[in-house]
Amino acid sequence: MSYEKRFDGRSFDEFRPVEIKVGVIPRADGSAMFKIGKTVAIAGVKGPRELHPAHRRDPEKAVLNVYYDMVSFSTPDRVRPGPDRRDTELSKVIREALEPALLLDKFPYAGIDLFVYILQANAGTRCAAISAASLALAHAGIPMRDLVSAVACGKVGDKIVVDLTKEEEDYEEGATDVPIAIMPRTRKITLLQMDGSMTPEEAKEIVRKGIKACEKIAELQREALKSVFEGGNNE
């Protein structure tokens, strides 16, 4: 059966309403909240600062530590507090999505700690995490060659869609989830994963649409960063 109309009525290329706030954690060196639909991610950055343990220090650049975790009330069924294997993998994946954009060689031997929590999960969590994290790092003043913007695209039934909801991910006729992250200015992909199956032609189309959606998200991220110092003060 064909997926004709999206559950929430969106068009196939439309992502859910996005809300961004930069500077939500006053004590962090940088912070941001990224909300897309019902998915909410909050990122906080401390650093550059002393890196422990000492054997992890890199004489050529700072080491980025990413700690991704979902809070216990983020999902309909309570998730046990603390990182699980998925969180550990996502921490790595998020780090690898952000590192290409960062100029870490300015802080040799140092560490940059990035904490990103999912306060509410309705699919697209790692993408929301990446988008929030990129803003938090920019807010902290970590030099970077570009922001990183992310969105989860894919296939629901036979239709290619942008920004899947949990309902769409669980579509009984099958769905494929393709999280994508890019550095928007150069459109270079820093994250590309697939959970499901697709043909090579579908892959091209999904990536093409994903990049377009990420570019739009990047524009929202830029506005949010500017608004820290323009008009409304977000602290």
Add this chain to the structure above:
Amino acid sequence: MSEVYVKDRELVVPGQVIAKGIDFIPSSGTVREGDSVVATMLGLAHQKNKIMRVIPLVGPYFPQVGDQVIGRISSVGFSGWMVDIGTPYPASLSVRDAVGEYVDLQKTDITKFYDYGDLIVAKILYISKGGNIRLSMKGPIYRKLKGGKLIKITPSKIPRLIGKQGSMVNLIKTRTKCLIIAGQNGWVWISGERRNEIAAAKVIAMIDEESHTTGLTERVEATLKKLMGDNNEL
């Protein structure tokens, strides 16, 4: 083809192209990508001749040799101290660079000069290739700071706090009758009557938040007038 894409002091975000052309020189806060000069920090774009840079409105302290900094003794060693100046790793201060008189290290406990927790004002003497910072306190202004209040602001805002030829900080000093010493690392020490220290701190926090705006000096004067009452002294 050379082109500058931003106005002077325009707010830019990381990743934003501020100029295109191989003859532009990317300076601090920017990086060259192909033939474009791209901002790497959230801040104000500034061009001087062919040099493009971004004055950051956020971010950590980038230490330079010669900078005056305020620091806190974080550990005491045999022949010197480690000093926290807000950089990822503490700076070092050796007895030789801190004390004018001869010190017999075999017999002297150097805590008699500076002890754990003491606040000092010092100068960056040397930064090694690996990033180790050495401080010096040779000179009349460098000393231990007793009492007072320490506040920390964004390091890149210190020049605005000081003002042209010290105009801004002197304004605050005279109106609040406080001693104020600003470190390039963003640490600022205030000393005076308790109430006045609080007023000075409020004004400094205001400069931290609004350093990128115009008309700041007038607003600072107005705030000082409100906090300190109408003062006939200038």
